[in-house]
Amino acid sequence: MKLNALLMCREHESLTMLADALQELAIDQEACVSEPHAMELLALGHYSALLVDFDLPGAAQVVHMARLAPAQRRPVVFAVISELTDVGSVFQAGANFVLYKPLVREQVLRSLRAGRAFMQPDRRRSSRQKAESLVYLRFGDVCPVPALVLDINEDGLAVQASEPLPAAELPLRFILPGTTYMIEGSGEVTWADDTGRAGIFFSELTPAARRQLKTWLSKQDKRKPRSSVLVRTAKSRLAANPAH
Numbered sequence: 001m002k003l004n005a006l007l008m009c010r011e012h013e014s015l016t017m018l019a020d021a022l023q024e025l026a027i028d029q030e031a032c033v034s035e036p037h038a039m040e041l042l043a044l045g046h047y048s049a050l051l052v053d054f055d056l057p058g059a060a061q062v063v064h065m066a067r068l069a070p071a072q073r074r075p076v077v078f079a080v081i082s083e084l085t086d087v088g089s090v091f092q093a094g095a096n097f098v099l100y101k102p103l104v105r106e107q108v109l110r111s112l113r114a115g116r117a118f119m120q121p122d123r124r125r126s127s128r129q130k131a132e133s134l135v136y137l138r139f140g141d142v143c144p145v146p147a148l149v150l151d152i153n154e155d156g157l158a159v160q161a162s163e164p165l166p167a168a169e170l171p172l173r174f175i176l177p178g179t180t181y182m183i184e185g186s187g188e189v190t191w192a193d194d195t196g197r198a199g200i201f202f203s204e205l206t207p208a209a210r211r212q213l214k215t216w217l218s219k220q221d222k223r224k225p226r227s228s229v230l231v232r233t234a235k236s237r238l239a240a241n242p243a244h
Contacts, residue, residue: 014080
C-alpha cells in the first residue's frame with residue numbers, strides 16, 4: 001500500500017515546495033489550512049506523515065492529537081517552523097523532524113527520505129481498520145474542543161482529547177463513524193485523566209438521535225465495552241464520592 005501525507009499549511013510557497021517534494025518521493029498528499037479540518041481528517045483516515053506549519057493556530061494541538069493515535073496509525077510528524085519558533089516546544093508537542101523556513105528543497109527531501117523509513121503505509125482499505133470520528137465539546141463560551149471518539153455505546157462515549165478535560169455538563173456533537181448522521185445533545189464528563197482520556201455520559205439526546213445510535217450499534221459486528229466501563233465506573237465513583 002502507498003504512503004500518504006496530510007499537509008496543514010496555507011503559505012503558497014511552502015505548500016508548493018512540500019507538495020512537489022512529496023510527489024517526487026511518490027507519497028500521496030492531502031492539504032488543509034485549519035485545526036478543525038486537520039482533526040477531522042486525522043480521525044477519519046490514516047496518514048503516513050503529517051506536515052504542519054507551526055505558524056498556524058492550533059498546530060501544536062493537531063500534532064499532539066496525532067501522536068496519541070495507536071502505533072499502527074501514528075504518522076511521522078514534520079514541523080515547519082520559522083526562526084522565532086521555540087524548537088523545544090515543537091518537539092515537546094510530538095514532532096519527529098523540523099523543517100526551517102524559508103524551506104530549501106534539498107533539506108525537505110533529505111528530511112522526508114529520513115522519515116520515510118518510519119512511515120506506515122495507508123491501510124484504510126483493510127477490513128480490520130477501526131472506524132473513528134471526532135466529537136466537539138463546548139465548555140462555556142470558548143471554541144468547541146475536538147476529541148477523538150474511542151468507543152461508543154448507548155450510555156455514552158470514551159474519548160481522547162489533546163489535553164485533560166474538566167468534569168462538567170456540556171453540549172456535544174459528533175458524526176457516527178462510517179455514516180453522515182450527526183448526533184447532537186449534551187453530556188457529562190464523568191471521568192477524566194491527565195492524558196486527555198475521558199468518559200462522557202449522555203445526559204440528553206433527542207429521540208431521533210437515540211434511534212440512530214441504537215440502529216448503528218446493532219449493526220456493529222462486535223460490541224466494544226471500553227466506553228461503557230469508563231462511563232459506568234465513573235458514575236459509580238461519583239455516586240460514592242458526591243463531593244467530587
